[in-house]
Amino acid sequence: MEKRILGNGGLEVSALGLGCMGLTFGYGPAADEKDAISLIRRAYELGITFFDTAEAYSQGGNETLLGKAVAPFRDQIVIATKFGFLDGDASKGVYSRPERIRQVAENSLRYLNTDYIDLFYQHRVDPNVPMEDVAGTIQDLIKEGKIRHWGLSEAGVESISKAHAVQPLAALQSEYSLFFREPEKEIIPLLEELGIGFVPFSPLGKGFLTGAIDENTRFDASDFRNVVPRFSPENRKANQVLVNVVRQIAEKNNATPAQISLAWLLAQKPWIAPIPGTTKMNRLEENVGGAEVNLSENELAIIREAVSVIDVQGERYPADLQKRVGR
Numbered sequence: 001m002e003k004r005i006l007g008n009g010g011l012e013v014s015a016l017g018l019g020c021m022g023l024t025f026g027y028g029p030a031a032d033e034k035d036a037i038s039l040i041r042r043a044y045e046l047g048i049t050f051f052d053t054a055e056a057y058s059q060g061g062n063e064t065l066l067g068k069a070v071a072p073f074r075d076q077i078v079i080a081t082k083f084g085f086l087d088g089d090a091s092k093g094v095y096s097r098p099e100r101i102r103q104v105a106e107n108s109l110r111y112l113n114t115d116y117i118d119l120f121y122q123h124r125v126d127p128n129v130p131m132e133d134v135a136g137t138i139q140d141l142i143k144e145g146k147i148r149h150w151g152l153s154e155a156g157v158e159s160i161s162k163a164h165a166v167q168p169l170a171a172l173q174s175e176y177s178l179f180f181r182e183p184e185k186e187i188i189p190l191l192e193e194l195g196i197g198f199v200p201f202s203p204l205g206k207g208f209l210t211g212a213i214d215e216n217t218r219f220d221a222s223d224f225r226n227v228v229p230r231f232s233p234e235n236r237k238a239n240q241v242l243v244n245v246v247r248q249i250a251e252k253n254n255a256t257p258a259q260i261s262l263a264w265l266l267a268q269k270p271w272i273a274p275i276p277g278t279t280k281m282n283r284l285e286e287n288v289g290g291a292e293v294n295l296s297e298n299e300l301a302i303i304r305e306a307v308s309v310i311d312v313q314g315e316r317y318p319a320d321l322q323k324r325v326g327r
Helices: 033-045 061-076 098-112 131-143 157-166 187-194 235-237 240-252 258-267 281-290 297-308
Strands: 003-006 011-014 050-052 078-083 117-124 147-153 171-175 195-201
Touching: 003 195, 011 078, 033 061, 033 281, 061 078, 061 098, 078 098, 098 117, 098 131, 117 131, 117 171, 131 147, 131 157, 147 157, 157 187, 171 187, 187 195, 235 240, 240 258, 240 297, 258 281, 258 297
Parallel strands: 050 078, 078 117, 117 147, 147 171, 171 195
Antiparallel strands: 003 011
């Protein structure tokens, strides 16, 4: 698989990464550990060298799983994990005091069974802790060899600029897809100006862009999409118009809607590395195929024109979680 560079510090990753959250958290019951380890190892066999986890995904459970899976090839891959919530629990709110950042780093090293973290993100900006203090703590951890690069997640332009001025950022991780194009307004131009990579999560619109979800789809009771306004039955029905556009392009390319959605993202900038997640082996292999689809300028123009007139219905977070993003 093609490799890409995130930031000016030379962090090299596969063009597509694997988001590991859903293996233990957020999308219904956790996957069987044996199956999850097989999936992660298959991703590596297919050329994926970029794996994303976080303290908040099962309070260390997701990191432990990933650490077990990648142990045979740890030095051949990039592991990204995150700090930033009280007790590692997103429901308790943000918390990035310097001593807590250090504690999370030590915990993550232990859970991942590794000597270093390749990429350490602040999961959400903490308005009660100056960004200069966060960046300074990270700078110390880099000097100590515990982490190699750092980034922010779902941050706004002011926080990105402040953080980068103290300790250069390798990457910003935020939602970006044909289903959510807000970063194109301010975020992507700033990242380009500063030389910061972009790691889109939910590049398939939390599964919506696969074409497998419609207004009749029922999610598991523990699936967080149940509380996402964009996934209400009426909004899912209204937003099918976007999937139909992607499906038309897919049919002409002998590809799937998911593959076209990922190919579109990869075509936006050479420093974008999406991290689709899945618990299914066939979906993993399908997603990897998206990195091999090359959309023509004409096809990209058709997609751009089509989506420009589609008004996606529904917010991507419930109101309380929406307050945490873009700070």
